[in-house]
Amino acid sequence: DAGVTQSPTHLIKTRGQQVTLRCSPKSGHDTVSWYQQALGQGPQFIFQYYEEEERQRGNFPDRFSGHQFPNYSSELNVNALLLGDSALYLCASRLRGHYEQYFGPGTRLTVT
C-alpha cells in the first residue's frame, strides 16, 4: 500500500518563475491538503481539495493555486515566485470524514 508521494524531491527556481508540484494521495484517500513549511517553523495550511474543488484556503495569495484530478492526485502551482516562497511544501491526504492526515516527504523549493 503506497503512502503519499510527492514530486519532485528538490527544485531550484529563479524569482519570477512559475513552479508546479505534484502529489499522489495514499490509496483510498480522497482529500488532499497542501502546506508550506519554512525553515524552523511549523507547516502553514495553503488549501485543501476534495471532489476536484478547493474547499478551504489559508492565508496565501492568489499566486498559489491548485488542482485535483479525478484520481485524487493534486498539483500545487505557484506563479511569480518570490525569495520568500523558498520552503518545504508538504502534501497530506486523508479520507473524508476522518481526521488523521498522512503526509508525503515534501518538495524542497529554493528560489534564487
Place this chain on the structure above:
Amino acid sequence: SQQGEEDPQALSIQEGENATMNCSYKTSINNLQWYRQNSGRGLVHLILIRSNEREKHSGRLRVTLDTSKKSSSLLITASRAADTASYFCATDAQGNNNDMRFGAGTRLTVKP
C-alpha cells in the same frame, strides 16, 4: 497564522528519561493531533485526542488535553535516541477540520 504554540522550543534529554512537551491553542477545537518530523521530512501522525477526551495512550506516548486551559501535553516515556525529532501539535481551527493549524514545534534531542 499559527494556532498552537509548543513549549519548550527545544528539549535535550538522556536516553531512558521521559520527555514532556506542551501545546497551547487559542480557539475551540474538535480534536488535537500530535505529529513527529525527522530532519525536515514529512510529518508522521502520532496520536489524536478528541475534545471530549482528557487522556490517551499509545505505546510509550501519553497525551492529555485540558480544554478549559486550551492546552495539551505529550509525554514520551523511556525515550530512545530514535525519538530525536521535532514534535508538532495541530488543531482544527474554529472546529473546521478542513484547516489544520500547526505550532512551531518542539525540537527533541535524545542523547545516547
